[in-house]
Amino acid sequence: MRLATIRSNQGTFAARVETDTTAVKIEGYANVGDLLQESNWEEIAAGAQGETIEFAQTDLEAVVPAPNKIVCVGLNYANHIKEMGRNLPEHPTLFVKFPDALTGPFDDVLVPEYANAELDWEGELAVIIGKRARRVKAADANDYIAGYAVMNDYTMRDYQYRTLQWHSGKSFEKSAGFGPWMTTKDSFTFGGELATYLEDEKMQTTPTDDLVFGPQALVEYISHIYPLDAGDVIVTGTPGGVGHARDPKRYIGDGQVVKVEIEGLGYVANKTVFE
Template sequence: MRLATLRLPRRTTAARVDGDHAVEIGVRDVGELLAQPDWRERAAAADGPRHPLATADLAPVVPRPGKIICVGLNYRNHILEMGRELPAYPTLFAKYAEALIGPYDDIVLPAVSEAMDWEAELAVVIGANVRHATPEQARAAIAGYSVFNDVTARDYQNRTLQWLQGKTFEATTPFGPYLVTPDEVGGPMTMQCEVDGEVVQQADTADLVFPPAELVSYLSEILTLRPGDVIATGTPGGVGHARRPPRYLAHGSKVVTRIAGVGELVNTARRDA
């Protein structure tokens, strides 16, 4: 099953994707849907108004997650690219909901940064309360997967040892287009990022140091994960900051982020006034 959040005149709605249409489920967004214990059954049975996907205005698939937990340095090739050793534990930081944009919205390049970088990522969306989870419980708590690009202000990120300020600029982080439930996803997924038509990142999620269920289990030792929470699992090699010379997004840059079997983000970078 594939789920989306649609923007409609004066409201939003969660929807189930049926072929080339989206069927309204009857709640405001996918985050609100996931808070209901019977969300799978309700989504599968929905028979509300239908909207053509080709003209749909899609919001971030979960517009206001309670938590957005991001993982740094989680692809083996990216860790080596950045000149670091493989970590014993996940590197964690947070992002706030104001950073999120829809799958086809413009990425806002903040006026104060000259070093906005791309970071294609697989996002994990939580579908049940989970605390102190075993690996099996962690897998069962995953509602599905989505596509995420953790666009990062490298100059702000590197001002201090803490990364938050470079990671959560407003309206910089595309997320969507769908939540795809695990039964529709096979094994490892192929991820790719293009900037202005050039493939800059390409990886297989089998290269993750800490895979999704392991991350859910680890994070649940720290705090309760709740429906609609999002885990961004890290980016592979090929980021602009690691290039020599570094390469960053410019006004008008087109960024396409895709994960096979999950979906595609298509965003244009626009300089903030």
């Protein structure tokens, strides 16, 4: 099952996606995050008999527009860690992204003049939590995962490396396309290709099972620090092939489209617009 947050003239609403252009409205819920607050959200979504609507790609909002928490994981793909000249970590490297950073999966990303010099691509798998998880064991973690989506994590490298804390380069306003929808865990097979394209050139490619810390391990680790709530998002990290690690370095230019596709989840594609 695929669930999306769709825009309309009356606001947004949660919907069950039937095809890539049609969906059934889930009455009473403004977005997927709101729906996930219900303990029986799967039953509600599967049984929805609301209006069938057609939608365009640009009608899609960030699938969970305002999570309470967005927890990001740095250096979590083995090939990316090696290209950055580091050793495999013993524990996940965590940092936060604020909900203000999220935008629709096909929205333009507007980049201010002062932050466009070292703009990099990072395609990522996002894990969406389905119920409160506190001190969960990895063996039980799948019970707390609602589903998966794609994150287009634009990164301002100059801001990222101004200090030892990465957050400032990772949370610019409306810089992360998120969606196109949530694919529930029962409809997704982990381990397929994650690919990132700059225009038509493939920049990143790796199977998602190259993750050092997979979704279940991350739920365990993070939920032993603080609880994860329904609608919270874990952004699991990016594979090798980023522009900053190339020789010579390569960055995103004005007007260029960054597309991130994960097998079984669909794709997001954001046009870069320098302000």
